Amino acid sequence: DTGVSQDPRHKITKRGQNVTFRCDPISEHNRLYWYRQTLGQGPEFLTYFQNEAQLEKSRLLSDRFSAERPKGSFSTLEIQRTEQGDSAMYLCANGQGPEAFFGQGTRLTVV
Amino acid sequence: GIQVEQSPPDLILQEGANSTLRCNFSDSVNNLQWFHQNPWGQLINLFYIPSGTKQNGRLSATTVATERYSLLYISSSQTTDSGVYFCAVDRVNDMRFGAGTRLTVKP
Numbered sequence: 056d057t058g059v060s061q062d063p064r065h066k067i068t069k070r071g072q073n074v075t076f077r078c079d080p081i082s083e084h085n086r087l088y089w090y091r092q093t094l095g096q097g098p099e100f101l102t103y104f105q106n107e108a109q110l111e112k113s114r115l116l117s118d119r120f121s122a123e124r125p126k127g128s129f130s131t132l133e134i135q136r137t138e139q140g141d142s143a144m145y146l147c148a149n150g151q152g153p154e155a156f157f158g159q160g161t162r163l164t165v166v
Numbered sequence: 167g168i169q170v171e172q173s174p175p176d177l178i179l180q181e182g183a184n185s186t187l188r189c190n191f192s193d194s195v196n197n198l199q200w201f202h203q204n205p206w207g208q209l210i211n212l213f214y215i216p217s218g219t220k221q222n223g224r225l226s227a228t229t230v231a232t233e234r235y236s237l238l239y240i241s242s243s244q245t246t247d248s249g250v251y252f253c254a255v256d257r258v259n260d261m262r263f264g265a266g267t268r269l270t271v272k273p
Binding site for chain 1: 197199201206207208209211214216252254256259260261262263264265266
C-alpha cells in the first residue's frame with residue numbers, strides 16, 4: 056500500500072459528459088503528479104503540483120482538462136466534454152522524499 | 167523534452183533464466199526509478215537509483231548517470247516476474263516514462 060488512493064477506480068461515461076477524478080496522497084508530501092496511460096503505452100505526464108501550485112503542464116492537457124490541488128492536499132482532475140479518445144487509465148503519484156509512489160488509478164471508459 | 171528509451175520492448179524467458187533490461191535517457195536527470203506494472207495496472211516501486219548499484223533479492227539495478235543509461239537485472243526469473251517494467255526519469259517538475267519492456271516468463 057503506497058498510501059495514495061484514487062477514486063473512483065472505474066468510470067464509464069457517455070461522450071460529451073464531464074467527469075472528475077480524485078487523488079488523496081499522503082498529505083505531508085508536497086509533490087503530486089497526474090498521468091494518463093493507454094493500452095500498451097507508458098504513462099504520459101499530464102501535470103505536476105508542488106503543494107497547491109501547478110508548476111508544470113503537458114501539452115496533452117488540452118483546454119478540456121483541468122487539475123486542482125486546493126490547500127496542497129487532495130487533487131482533482133476534471134475532463135469536460137469527454138471524447139472517446141479520453142478513454143484511458145488516469146494515474147496519480149505522490150512524491151515521498153525523492154521517490155514517487157502511485158495510486159491504483161482510475162480507469163475511464165467513454166462510450 | 168527528455169527522451170527515455172527502453173529495450174527490448176518485449177522479452178520472453180523460460181523460468182529460471184536471467185535477463186537485463188535497459189533504459190537510455192537523452193539528458194542529465196535528478197532521479198531515476200524502475201517500476202513493475204502488475205496485471206491490475208498498479209505501478210510497484212522497484213528501485214530509486216539516480217546513480218550507482220542497488221540490489222534487492224533477485225533484482226538489481228545499475229545507473230551510469232554520466233553515460234545516461236540504467237540497467238535492471240532479473241536473475242532466476244519466476245512466472246510472477248511477468249509484467250511490464252518501466253523506467254522513469256525526473257529532471258525538474260516532471261517525471262517521464264519510457265515505453266516499457268513487457269516481460270513474459272514461461273513455466
